[in-house]
Amino acid sequence: MGKIRAVVLLSGGVDSATTLAMALSEGKECHALTVDYGQRHRREIDAAERIATSLGAAQHAYLRMDLRPFATSALTGGGEVPRHRAPEEIGQGIPPTYVPARNTILLALALAWAESLEALEIFIGANVQDYSGYPDCRPEFMSAFEEVIRLGTRQGAEGRGEIRILTPLIRWSKAQIVKKGVELGVDFGLTWSCYDPTERGEPCRGCDACLIRAKGFAEAGLPDPLIS
Amino acid sequence: MGKIRAVVLLSGGVDSATTLAMALSEGKECHALTVDYGQRHRREIDAAERIATSLGAAQHAYLRMDLRPFATSALTGGGEVPRHRAPEEIGQGIPPTYVPARNTILLALALAWAESLEALEIFIGANVQDYSGYPDCRPEFMSAFEEVIRLGTRQGAEGRGEIRILTPLIRWSKAQIVKKGVELGVDFGLTWSCYDPTERGEPCRGCDACLIRAKGFAEAGLPDPLIS
Numbered sequence: 001m002g003k004i005r006a007v008v009l010l011s012g013g014v015d016s017a018t019t020l021a022m023a024l025s026e027g028k029e030c031h032a033l034t035v036d037y038g039q040r041h042r043r044e045i046d047a048a049e050r051i052a053t054s055l056g057a058a059q060h061a062y063l064r065m066d067l068r069p070f071a072t073s074a075l076t077g078g079g080e081v082p083r084h085r086a087p088e089e090i091g092q093g094i095p096p097t098y099v100p101a102r103n104t105i106l107l108a109l110a111l112a113w114a115e116s117l118e119a120l121e122i123f124i125g126a127n128v129q130d131y132s133g134y135p136d137c138r139p140e141f142m143s144a145f146e147e148v149i150r151l152g153t154r155q156g157a158e159g160r161g162e163i164r165i166l167t168p169l170i171r172w173s174k175a176q177i178v179k180k181g182v183e184l185g186v187d188f189g190l191t192w193s194c195y196d197p198t199e200r201g202e203p204c205r206g207c208d209a210c211l212i213r214a215k216g217f218a219e220a221g222l223p224d225p226l227i228s
Numbered sequence: 229m230g231k232i233r234a235v236v237l238l239s240g241g242v243d244s245a246t247t248l249a250m251a252l253s254e255g256k257e258c259h260a261l262t263v264d265y266g267q268r269h270r271r272e273i274d275a276a277e278r279i280a281t282s283l284g285a286a287q288h289a290y291l292r293m294d295l296r297p298f299a300t301s302a303l304t305g306g307g308e309v310p311r312h313r314a315p316e317e318i319g320q321g322i323p324p325t326y327v328p329a330r331n332t333i334l335l336a337l338a339l340a341w342a343e344s345l346e347a348l349e350i351f352i353g354a355n356v357q358d359y360s361g362y363p364d365c366r367p368e369f370m371s372a373f374e375e376v377i378r379l380g381t382r383q384g385a386e387g388r389g390e391i392r393i394l395t396p397l398i399r400w401s402k403a404q405i406v407k408k409g410v411e412l413g414v415d416f417g418l419t420w421s422c423y424d425p426t427e428r429g430e431p432c433r434g435c436d437a438c439l440i441r442a443k444g445f446a447e448a449g450l451p452d453p454l455i456s
Contacts, residue, residue: 108336145376152364156363
């Protein structure tokens with residue numbers, strides 16, 4: 001019997017790198033998918049490519065589409081990325097870095113690829129802990145999307161088994177994610193988190209993503225190879 | 229009070245043109261969205277642009293992304309478009325022109341735009357009658373997607389009202405759609421249906437889309453301005 005085939009959404013950050021390492025450690029044949037929806041910098045995409053190669057994904061696909069005309073978000077539009085917010089602020093409300101329908105689009109694209117590869121699983125590193133403000137990171141959102149998959153795909157419609165969404169990190173803290181990644185041999189020096197790098201191409205250390213990452217490594221009691 | 233704002237998916241064919249005309253006739257402010265997912269020809273996209281302008285959409289957005297690496301479909305890949313199938317064959321099973329997760333992707337993109345426009349409605353010209361083989365054209369698929377919208381969007385999460393999916397044609401025959409379009413002033417000479425045009429840029433008259441279109445005009449007792 002062959003390996004179970006999976007599509008793994010890979011942004012290039014800590015969470016998706018750990019998710020890919022977990023899927024591989026479970027013996028899945030992993031097809032990594034990186035979507036560029038018009039982010040401000042290419043750093044994340046290059047990071048994803050290096051991570052896919054270093055961890056041993058079966059292949060890495062890169063899909064570009066420009067969502068900037070749709071965006072209200074500070075990540076794709078011209079808004080200000082908030083800086084140096086307190087930890088309790090980061091978890092509150094929907095942040096200005098929210099991209100409309102981001103996970104819906106990512107899962108739809110992963111689904112298209114899964115269907116054509118006859119993959120049975122989609123892995124996404126969504127996490128409610130640090131980003132409680134993103135409605136599309138919640139477990140109930142994932143369940144609703146699985147129903148869309150069941151009703152909207154050839155496999156589901158023909159009763160040939162359903163494609164499942166797996167979110168192994170959904171309730172983990174960033175410290176747990178970092179520890180698990182290190183345990184599985186993820187080189188976090190290859191990952192990228194910063195929303196708004198400096199002109200020299202270094203993490204800004206002030207955006208929510210940098211602050212959450214730093215807190216995660218600190219709580220895990222491990223150095224961050226990207227900034228050490 | 230202003231007009232209700234809507235995103236209308238516009239492929240450039242008979243169904244989506246009629247859907248746009250219906251949304252406009254209901255007094256909606258329509259933002260037309262055409263997605264090019266790597267189809268074989270540009271004819272449909274040019275058609276969509278002309279239809280949006282002629283019917284009076286508030287704006288027309290065009291989004292390109294290349295799904296060909298994902299495709300198993302004859303529409304985006306290298307497979308043969310089936311020709312001169314009998315009407316009873318066309319309605320049976322999932323056709324080889326099925327694009328994996330097509331409507332899931334289209335609705336996800338429409339949702340992103342709707343959220344950023346603060347639109348409350350998404351119109352899609354999906355129709356079960358002629359395409360019973362496409363699982364993602366069924367009403368139960370649309371309801372499942374509305375649940376994804378409710379749980380996955382800022383508007384839904386904050387209880388500020390939900391974005392609805394409207395499918396006015398879902399149970400109509402092609403003849404009904406043609407009649408309604410003519411009644412609302414749609415110039416069907418601007419639309420395009422053929423999956424596989426001739427080298428001279430004319431409809432092939434043999435693919436499923438051409439056959440369904442011809443049957444629709446015949447049953448409506450109206451000439452098709454595109455081929456007359």
